[in-house]
Amino acid sequence: MKTMSSTTKIVMLLPLLLVPIVLNNAFAEEFNIAIVKGAAFPENIKHYDPAYVRVNPGATVVWTNDDKSVHTVTSGSPGAKDSGRLFDSGFIRTGATFSHTFDEEGIFDYHCWIHPWVIGRVAVSSGAGSIGKIAVTEGDRFRVELIALPPIIEAGKPTSFVLSFLNPVTRDTERNVVYDFAVMKGDQIIVDRKQVNAWTGITTEEVVLEREHSGTLTVQLSNIHFATEPPDPTKDKISFTIDVAPAPEPKPKGEPLPVMTQQTLGKKFFIEMVFAPTVIEPDKSQTFALSFFNAETGVVERNLLYDFTIVKDGQVLVNRESRSAPSGTAVEDFTFNEDQTGSVTVKVSNVRVFPDPGRTAEEAEFSVNVVPEFPLGIMLIATSAIAAMVLFGRFKKLPHL
Numbered sequence: 001m002k003t004m005s006s007t008t009k010i011v012m013l014l015p016l017l018l019v020p021i022v023l024n025n026a027f028a029e030e031f032n033i034a035i036v037k038g039a040a041f042p043e044n045i046k047h048y049d050p051a052y053v054r055v056n057p058g059a060t061v062v063w064t065n066d067d068k069s070v071h072t073v074t075s076g077s078p079g080a081k082d083s084g085r086l087f088d089s090g091f092i093r094t095g096a097t098f099s100h101t102f103d104e105e106g107i108f109d110y111h112c113w114i115h116p117w118v119i120g121r122v123a124v125s126s127g128a129g130s131i132g133k134i135a136v137t138e139g140d141r142f143r144v145e146l147i148a149l150p151p152i153i154e155a156g157k158p159t160s161f162v163l164s165f166l167n168p169v170t171r172d173t174e175r176n177v178v179y180d181f182a183v184m185k186g187d188q189i190i191v192d193r194k195q196v197n198a199w200t201g202i203t204t205e206e207v208v209l210e211r212e213h214s215g216t217l218t219v220q221l222s223n224i225h226f227a228t229e230p231p232d233p234t235k236d237k238i239s240f241t242i243d244v245a246p247a248p249e250p251k252p253k254g255e256p257l258p259v260m261t262q263q264t265l266g267k268k269f270f271i272e273m274v275f276a277p278t279v280i281e282p283d284k285s286q287t288f289a290l291s292f293f294n295a296e297t298g299v300v301e302r303n304l305l306y307d308f309t310i311v312k313d314g315q316v317l318v319n320r321e322s323r324s325a326p327s328g329t330a331v332e333d334f335t336f337n338e339d340q341t342g343s344v345t346v347k348v349s350n351v352r353v354f355p356d357p358g359r360t361a362e363e364a365e366f367s368v369n370v371v372p373e374f375p376l377g378i379m380l381i382a383t384s385a386i387a388a389m390v391l392f393g394r395f396k397k398l399p400h401l
C-alpha cells in the first residue's frame with residue numbers, strides 16, 4: 001500500500017480542522033429574554049425574565065416584548081449619563097424583538113426608558129480564570145453565582161465580584177436578598193461587609209486586594225436571607241475559592257543618571273550636569289552633559305558660550321575655552337587616566353550669551369569621584385587580611401597548651 005505524503009495528509013485533514021471553527025460561528029450563543037406580561041407595573045414580580053444573564057463574548061441577546069405596553073431596552077442605569085450609549089432599542093411594540101451582540105467582557109446594565117423600575121443586567125465573560133462560580137447554599141435555598149471581573153484577579157487592582165442570587169430550582173433571580181460578604185485569607189478577614197441588600201437579586205462587591213493578599217482566598221457569603229425574614233447566621237452560607245495573582249513587580253527603571261544642579265556664582269544661570277556612565281572610571285570615555293537654564297524663569301538659556309575645566313588637586317587636567325551651547329545644552333567628553341582617580345572638580349565658567357567676549361562671574365563647580373579600576377593589589381591585600389583573620393580566629397579557639 002502506498003503511503004500518503006504528509007502534505008497530502010494535512011490537505012485531507014484540513015476540512016476536519018475547519019469544522020469546529022465553522023460550528024462555533026454557526027452556533028454563536030443566543031439568549032432570549034422576555035419582557036414579561038405586566039412589566040409596566042412596578043409591583044409585578046418580574047419585569048425582564050431572566051433579569052440577569054451571563055453570556056460568552058460574542059453572544060447575542062434577544063429581548064421579546066410579551067407585554068401589552070410598549071417598552072425599551074436601553075443600556076446603562078436609569079438616568080445615567082451614558083444611558084443608551086451602547087444600545088437603545090427605541091420603542092419595542094408588543095410581540096416585537098430587539099437584539100444586541102455583546103463582544104466585550106464586562107457588566108452591562110440596562111433598563112426600560114419608559115418604566116425605570118424595569119432593570120436587567122448582562123454579564124459578559126469568557127468563563128476563564130476565576131470567573132463564573134456557581135454553588136448552592138448550605139440551606140439549599142439559594143443558587144449563588146459569582147463572577148470576578150476582570151477574570152484574572154490581580155492584587156492592587158480593583159476587582160468586581162458580581163453576585164447573583166437565584167432560585168435553585170427555577171433559576172430566577174430572587175429579590176430582596178440580604179447577605180454578609182467577606183473575603184478571607186486563611187483566618188485573616190480582609191473584607192467584611194454585613195447585611196448587604198440585593199433587592200434585585202444581583203449585586204456587585206468592589207474589592208481592592210493588597211499585594212500581601214495574593215494567593216488563594218475565600219469569598220464567603222453568609223447569613224443569606226430574604227429581607228422579610230429575621231437574619232439567621234446559621235442558615236444559608238456559601239464559600240468560593242479564588243486565586244489572586246500577585247501584583248506585578250514595579251519595572252526596574254534602570255540606574256537613574258545622577259543629576260547635579262548648581263547655580264552660577266553670578267546667579268544668572270542654573271547649570272545641570274548629568275554624567276554617563278554613572279560610575280566614572282579611568283581609561284573609559286566619560287560624558288558630561290550640561291544644560292543651562294535661566295535662573296529667574298527656569299527656561300533653557302540658548303546661544304551660550306562657556307569654558308570647561310577639570311581640576312584635580314589644583315592641577316588642570318583639561319581646559320576648553322569658548323565652548324558653545326547654541327541650544328542651551330552641550331556635551332563634554334573626557335577620559336581620565338589611572339593617575340587621575342579620586343575626587344575631581346568639573347568647572348563650568350565664564351558662561352555668557354553669544355557673542356559677548358567679556359568675562360563673567362557665571363561659574364559653577366561640580367565635584368565628582370573617579371573610581372579606580374579593579375584594584376588587584378588592594379584586593380590581594382584584603383584577601384590575605386581576611387584569611388589571616390579567619391586563621392587567627394581558629395587559633396584562638398585552640399585550647400591552651
Ligand SMILES: [Cu+2]
Nearest residue numbers: 071112114115
Ligand atoms: Cu417599559
